[in-house]
Structure formats: structure tokens, C-alpha cells
Amino acid sequence: MKHLKLIALALTLIFATACKEDKKETEQIIETEVEEVAEGTKTEKSITVTMSPKSDSNVTGTVVFTDRDGVVTMEGKFSGLTEGVHAIHLHEKADCSSPDGKSSGGHWNPTGQPHGAWGAESGFHKGDIGNMTANAEGNAEISLTTDQWCIGCGDLSKNIMGKAVIVHQGEDDLTSQPSGAAGARVSCAGIIE
Structure with missing residues (x-):
């Protein structure tokens, strides 16, 4: 044993x-x-912002910004819009405190260019995203990928942190100065952590 x-x-x-x-x-x-x-x-940063209604609208939504190795993709989904074309821009300040959204300042334009279509040879603001179309239910989506932006980098001409996403009541004509004659600001979100 x-x-x-x-x-x-x-x-x-x-x-x-x-x-x-x-x-x-x-x-x-x-x-x-x-x-x-x-x-x-690869390095990746992401930030999601929630849109708040402005100018007595019902426009809400979310925008996701993802920075992968110096290329930022913006994916936005919105609801409560009137059917048709609506401008969307990045504005100078992440301040959505005023009822009309004007506390966010003008278009973000760190390079001092004229307002225009994104990528136009004649110039454009770094905040000139463009237009999106809302369907009959008031829903719209937009996507943009660019190396002209970054999330939290040290380059003030590219860093979108501290800016605001603004959706407008109407269409950006892509030529009127300084903002494209897009009408009231109907939704706002500050790009902050």
C-alpha cells in the first residue's frame, strides 16, 4: 500500500x-x-456626439467620428428633419447653449478660405461638409472620410475637438459667403469628450 x-x-x-x-x-x-x-x-480614436434640437425644431441624431491613423470618418444619422436637402457643417465652438445654435459661432475655417463645396479648388472651410437629403419620414444619413481632420491632435488646422456639428434648415448653395445661405440652425452637438 x-x-x-x-x-x-x-x-x-x-x-x-x-x-x-x-x-x-x-x-x-x-x-x-x-x-x-x-x-x-493602428491607432484609433472615436467620439460619438448626440444632436440636440435648436430653433424650435425636433431634429435629433448622432454623429460618430473615428480617426484611424490620421484619416477621420464621420457617420451621421438624423431624424425629425423636414423632407428635402439640409446643410451640415462644423462650426467654431462646441457651444450649443443658445436656443438658435448661434452660440457655436461661424463655420470652422482655420485656414481662412472662402466658403465652398468640400474639396473645391477655389477653396472651402474645413467645416464645409455639404448637404444631405432627408426622406419623407424626416431621416437622413451622411458619411465623409478625410485626412483634413483629426481627433485631438496638436494641429489646430485639423483638430475637430472643441468644434460643433450643426444641421441647417435648408440647403447649402455652396457659393454664398460666408456660409452658403442654409438658413436656421435646427440641430447642434459639441465635439467634446
């Missing part, structure tokens, strides 16, 4: 030692894989 206990004890020690070695090898493999993933990972 003593021999059986000794054999059982010896087998237990051998098994425990073997498991520890396997565990160490597994931990080393996992650490190596994590390092490889970390080295291959």
Missing part, C-alpha cells in the same frame, strides 16, 4: 511539474502574440 502511495505521489509531482512547464510555454507564446498584435495595431 505504501508503494502505491509513493507511486501516486511521484506521478502527481511529475504531472504538476509538466503542467507548470506547459503553462510557462503557453504564457510565453501568448506574450509574443500580444506583442506582435500591439506592433501591428
